Amino acid sequence: MSTNTTTHRIVVLGAGYTGMLAAIRLARRTRKLDVRVTLVNPSDRFTERLRMHQVAAGQELTNHNIPAILDGSGVEFVQGWATSIDPRTQRVYLEGTATLHYDELIYALGSSTDTSTVPGAADHAWTLNDPRAARRFAEQLAVVEANGGTVAVCGGGLTGLEAATEIAEQHPGLTVTLISSGEPGAMMGDKARAYLNKALDRLGIVRELGRHVTKVLPDAVELAGGELISADLTLWTTGVRVSPLAAEAGIDTDARGLIVVDPTLRSVSHPTIYAVGDAAAVRQAWGQIHGTCQSGLPTAAYAADTIARRLRGKTVRPFRFGYFHQPVSLGRKDGIIQFTKADDTPGRFYLTGRAAVMYKESVSSTPPFAFKMSQKMTVSVQLSKGGKATRAAA
16 A cells, blocks of 8 residues: 555445445546545455356356456455454454555445354355355256256245246256245236246246245255255355444444445444445435345445545535336346336336346346446446435435
8 A cells, every 4th residue: 555644545345246336436536636446355256146146057157357347447456355444543454464544435345145044054055145156056956957856945035036047947857946935026016926926837946935944954945844845955045144344343233234324325433434235224215225236336336426526525415216126037038127116116017028138138237337337437327316205315
């Protein structure tokens, strides 16, 4: 790091979708100022979390190298694990001896699937948290399919639906069982949900609905009541946990460990810290935002723009956001897009079939492209500010 004490140092923790965009956009917005932006991440590869279900089904994705994406952006990349934060001295400690001082910190450490709540899940279930594990899972799928085996996907949310349909389409020799405590696609309207169920039927996906998993075994999933569902492989997609770094540092967090922020996404306890994406407890007039790429990228863009405006002495307006859609792939040949109201409840319109496939592909492919374009221009990453639903909060 530079020894120039007049340089304003901004550290971005986490190079997921939100951290990448925040760092690149901030570097561009502050190019004419004496600002240094440093991005910290354990891996030098950008993980496309939106496509992890494809990796788990055996597909190869483009290798996005973080230093290559950052080339020409002015962002300094530091590969390493952040082990602690000291908000008092404004330092981030990395594994080993490295220490980074910050004048402002953007906390963009995303969430992961939580396997700690059900016995056996951590030992016997696979997750989509890590692309390397997803590839090993895909290798095991091929072996299990050759023996006409079974796969259980636990969780009927969007991730579980995308994983189950992708696996069933790519591996027709497998029996895929979707286990969910609720109704798959419950967040969709009736007509969209009916289409979803027809797609699950077409792919031969068995459903165990309204069932709670009580234990994961090496070759089965145990349900409440003791019933066993055979599973040569179990994929766990339910439950979310966040990094404990913020709470351990004494930063105000909510019950789930999300940083409590003000209307401009600054920590209410430590204003030099901004939280974005899955790491932030962001409230709007209609309620609290839940972690998705759809909401995460706008928080990242807003944080970058707001820091740049404040450094120039300009006023800022509160963050506003409204949901616009719920894009769900159903394998490579089908999909469903449920358009929503600002609070993410289903609207009247939905899109299916090949049109939905193209729509979903455009959504999944947008972030890496947006990163590169953000070096040159201001890229819009927000589909809706919520209209009347959020105007009262502005």
